[in-house]
Amino acid sequence: ISFFIVWLCFPTDTPKDSFKDALGFMGGIFVGLTTFGAAIVAVHLFNDWKVQHNKQVINNFGLQVYEQFSNFEKDLSIYHQCLEQLDDLIDSYEWEVNSTMLHTDNNLHYISNITNKMRELKISFNSLYSKFQSYSIVLGTLNEDYIRYNGYLDTFKDNNSFDDDIFIVRENLNTWYENYNETLALTNQIRTSEIEKLLINLKAK
Secondary structure (H helix, E strand, O other), X not given: OHHHHHHHOOOOOOHHHHHXXXXXXXXXXXXXXXXXXXXXXXXXXXXXXXXXXXXXXXXXXXXXXXXXXXXXXXXXXXXXHHHHHHHHHHHOOOOOOEHHHHHHOOOOHHHHHHHHHXXXXXXXXXXXXXXXXXXXXXXXOHHHHHXXXXXXXXXXXXXXXXXXXXXXXXXXXHHHXXXXXXXXXXXXXXXXXXXXXXXXXXXXX
């Protein structure tokens, strides 16, 4: 029907010429509409690709945070095992243990294991802090997350300040146990406040 209406709008001396003009005009409109429709489809496809690409980038950074958090939990568990090993060693003595006795009995490596693992924990947590920041940057939420992340870092540093003065080993061990328990509480807080939310965001939508 549209074609015939257009045909009537192309009066010429012969119906054959008007038919050709109308047909050419309708063909041009059809090509234009087809091109315009293809452009719209291309825009939608590009937008869909961009959304999926951005989602994948965010997920990659989120996975790095989760993997580093898992590594930190593993390091913290090993640190606790080192504390328990020293605890068992102290209990094996019949008198109060000091560092000189451990040195005499070639048992200072129990202390070294703890201090070395403590240093590894600090490196691991700093790495976690850095990955949290990177994740927030790609999310575009660093400004609102920054203070919270700094609070975690400050709490961790306060909980794990190291005293090089080691003599009465039980006293040092008690302090390290307290530090461990406080760090474990911080870890659980981060899991609840950050990691669980992160894992939900990693799910496909």
